Amino acid sequence: xxxxxxxxxxxxxxxxxxxxxxxxxxxxxxxLVLASAWFVSTFFQQPGPFFLFFGFIxxxxxxxxxxxxxxxxxxxxxxxVLLVSAFLCLKNYSFLRxxxxxxxxxxxxxxxxxxxxxxxxxxxxxDSAQGQIFQPTFLQYLVYQLNPFTLLAGPINRYQxxxxxxxxxxxLSDSTDALKQLQRLLLGIVKITWxxxxxxxxxxxxxxxxxxxxxxxxxxxWKALARSIAVFYLYPxxxxxxxxGYCDIxxxxxxxxxxxxxxxxxxxxxxxxxxxxxxxxxxxLGFWIRDYLFNPLFKAMVEHKIHFGxxxxxxxxxxxxxxxxxxxxxxxxxxFGLLNGLGVAVVKLYELWLVKRIGRKNIKNYLARSRxxxxxxxxxxxxxTFLFFTGxxxxxLNTLLHPxxx
Amino acid sequence: MRNTxxxxxxxxRSTFGDDELEISESSNADSVEGWDxxxxxxxxxxxxxxxxxxxxxxxxxxxxxxxxxxxxxxRLIDSKSK
Numbered sequence: 265x266x267x268x269x270x271x272x273x274x275x276x277x278x279x280x281x282x283x284x285x286x287x288x289x290x291x292x293x294x295x296l297v298l299a300s301a302w303f304v305s306t307f308f309q310q311p312g313p314f315f316l317f318f319g320f321i322x323x324x325x326x327x328x329x330x331x332x333x334x335x336x337x338x339x340x341x342x343x344x345v346l347l348v349s350a351f352l353c354l355k356n357y358s359f360l361r362x363x364x365x366x367x368x369x370x371x372x373x374x375x376x377x378x379x380x381x382x383x384x385x386x387x388x389x390x391d392s393a394q395g396q397i398f399q400p401t402f403l404q405y406l407v408y409q410l411n412p413f414t415l416l417a418g419p420i421n422r423y424q425x426x427x428x429x430x431x432x433x434x435x436l437s438d439s440t441d442a443l444k445q446l447q448r449l450l451l452g453i454v455k456i457t458w459x460x461x462x463x464x465x466x467x468x469x470x471x472x473x474x475x476x477x478x479x480x481x482x483x484x485x486w487k488a489l490a491r492s493i494a495v496f497y498l499y500p501x502x503x504x505x506x507x508x509g510y511c512d513i514x515x516x517x518x519x520x521x522x523x524x525x526x527x528x529x530x531x532x533x534x535x536x537x538x539x540x541x542x543x544x545x546x547x548x549l550g551f552w553i554r555d556y557l558f559n560p561l562f563k564a565m566v567e568h569k570i571h572f573g574x575x576x577x578x579x580x581x582x583x584x585x586x587x588x589x590x591x592x593x594x595x596x597x598x599x600f601g602l603l604n605g606l607g608v609a610v611v612k613l614y615e616l617w618l619v620k621r622i623g624r625k626n627i628k629n630y631l632a633r634s635r636x637x638x639x640x641x642x643x644x645x646x647x648x649t650f651l652f653f654t655g656x657x658x659x660x661l662n663t664l665l666h667p668x669x670x
Numbered sequence: 671m672r673n674t675x676x677x678x679x680x681x682x683r684s685t686f687g688d689d690e691l692e693i694s695e696s697s698n699a700d701s702v703e704g705w706d707x708x709x710x711x712x713x714x715x716x717x718x719x720x721x722x723x724x725x726x727x728x729x730x731x732x733x734x735x736x737x738x739x740x741x742x743x744x745r746l747i748d749s750k751s752k
Contacts, residue, residue, distance in 0.1 A: 394726035424728065554707065555731040562711050576708050624686070624704040 265306040267416070267513050268453050275299070276412075276449075280520035284435040292433035296407060296521055303412040307376045320350060320378070324385035325405045328392035335393040343389060351382050357593040377415040379590055383552050384409060388423050390556060397423055404430055413518040417510055419525050420548040426523070434522035445516040452512025460506035463498050471495050474666055476658035481666070489667040496663070500650040504532070507546070533646065536631070536638040538607035541646060542584065549587060558583040573616050581609040592655060599660075600652040607645060674721075674744045674751075681716045685709060695741030699734075710734070717743075723750040 265272055279299050286292045308314040327343040352360060354375060356367050388405070391397045400423070408426045409415070436442045470491050473481045483491075511528045518525045532545035542550040558579055565575035588601020618627055631638070651660040675695065683691045686704055699705040714730055717723070729746060732738065 391726070391728050394728065396726050396728040422728070422731075551731070551734070554734070555727055558707065559711055559714075559730055560727065562708065563715060566712065566715055572708075619704075625688075628703060 265303065267510060268456050272412075273449075273453070275302070276517050276520075280517070283433075283521060284437070286435075289431075289433055292435070292522075293407075293430065296411060296433065297403065300407055300411045300415075303415065304376075304410050313371070316354075317375070317378075320347075320354070321381060321385070321406070321409050322402075323347070324388055324409075325400070325402055328389050328397065328400065328405075331389060331393035332395070332397070335395075340389065340393050344386060347382065347385065347389075351378065354378060355593045358595055359598075377417065380414065380416075380418045380420060381409055383420050383549075383556075383590075384414075384423070386556060387420075387552065391423065397427075400427065411518075413514040413521075413523065413525060416514075417507070418546075418548055419511065419515070419528050420552045421525055429523045432522055436520055436522075442520070445519045448512050448516040452509040452516065455505045455509030455512060457509075460502050460509060463502040463505065467495055467498050467502055470498075471654075471659065471663060474659060474662040476656065476662065480669070485667060488669070492663055492666050496647050496651065499654070500533070500647050503650060503653060504529075533643050534639055535642055535646075536635055537611040537642050538584075538604065538645065539580070539611050541642060542587070542604075542608065545646075549590075553583050553587045557586060573613075576616065577609045577612050580612045581605040584608045591653070594655050596652045596655050596657045596660065599657055600649055603649040603652065607649070674747050675740070677720065678717070678740065678744060678747070681713065681720055685712050685716055693740050695744060696739055698739040717747060721747055721751055723747065725750070 267273075279295060283292060283295060286295060308317070323343075324347070327339075327347075331340050331343070353365065353368050355378065356369075361367070388397065388400075388408075392400075404427060405423075407430065408423055414421055436445065474491075481488075508529050515525045515527070526548050528547050528549075530544040530547065532541055535541035535544050542553075561582065562575055562579040565579060566572070582605065584607070585601040585605030588604040589598050591597050591600060615627070618630065622630055651663055654660060675693075679691075679693050682693050682702070683689055686702070686709065691702070693702065699710070710733070714725055718725060725746070733743060733746070
């Protein structure tokens with residue numbers, strides 16, 4: 265279901281209007297359960313894919329309960345390997361074809377939000393094993409995974425915060441706050457439909473003649489250059505406005521039901537390097553990667569006496585490479601991951617070199633002097649990585665090299 | 671009674687390689703020069719070794735949240751050392 269559709273928006277506002285009229289917690293929770301069930305049902309036309317999807321999610325709860333009682337490393341690792349393998353097969357990752365693993369032919373709607381579900385599930389299982397999740401219930405877990413505000417594309421919220429808010433389901437009592445949320449909801453719709461919609465119309469018109477398989481486009485060099493430059497700069501803004509608009513809708517929508525979802529953006533194009541960028545762009549993904557991949561991996565490497573610099577650079581690379589390939593199953597997303605991984609690894613190498621040269625204490629002042637230049641360079645690198653976000657390496661290369669083919 | 675803050679101070683000095691580093695309960699990643707993701711994990715490793723405790727993923731993650739500071743670290747260590 266499209267979040268900008270009348271059905272969704274009217275459904276959301278209707279439920280938000282009913283919510284404060286419900287006097288007991290059970291009724292308010294019941295409303296969210298019904299809303300989640302209705303929302304999920306719109307993505308499934310047949311029972312088969314639904315049961316597969318449901319099984320994937322339910323396995324997380326079962327595994328969480330088992331490891332909470334018996335936190336054996338073998339059980340946790342075994343389940344996570346199975347879970348990630350199932351995810352890769354369901355999402356049909358292209359490298360599986362080289363391993364002669366037959367494709368699982370499911371439609372996009374049958375895999376709704378699976379990437380986000382996977383990360384929430386890993387968090388649930390790991391935290392359960394470490395005794396950080398208390399008294400979860402199956403229904404609570406299902407609403408955590410399937411509610412309309414986080415199912416499609418996050419934000420990747422944590423179970424503990426969700427649980428705290430679920431046990432209150434407090435409706436918005438302040439009318440000023442309610443108006444602010446309504447305003448944000450409308451702003452989200454404007455960002456997606458008007459701004460992102462207009463940008464992608466331009467980008468598609470400019471980039472489609474460069475699609476691989478079409479005859480080579482012959483045009484004056486200046487026109488070719490303008491075409492490539494426009495796509496290069498516009499596409500990242502399309503992704504930004506589309507995703508930020510989505511976040512505005514779900515974050516404001518969730519507030520009407522008593523849930524304060526984490527923010528996903530903090531002026532990402534003003535980041536001074538790729539490490540800072542990942543604390544500003546899709547923040548809940550960046551923080552998840554930091555907590556469940558980067559920290560444990562780096563900690564394990566240091567504890568195993570791996571050289572500090574090697575451990576630092578390789579952990580940054582692996583963490584952001586995984587973040588990149590998580591976005592999609594084609595080789596283009598592997599390239600996107602590779603560029604992001606390389607970006608953060610190079611920044612870390614540079615920082616380590618700077619620490620050696622001028623000392624840790626002087627770094628902040630030294631870096632502050634070159635901030636504007638660094639922001640401009642980083643913005644261009646980010647735009648370059650987004651060329652590969654379109655899903656085709658050949659299209660990305662055609663766009664980049666088009667002006668030089670004249 | 672154990673003075674966690676002063677023990678933590680020694681760990682900070684050794685991790686950051688700065689013998690003059692002074693921390694207080696209100697110190698945080700912004701006020702301590704060089705406190706980044708890597709030194710944070712180095713601190714965790716040193717704290718776990720020194721206090722003979724094991725911090726969970728969620729506990730380490732919480733220390734990165736806005737508003738968290740050395741005081742939060744001290745309280746976490748105290749709660750785990752009981």
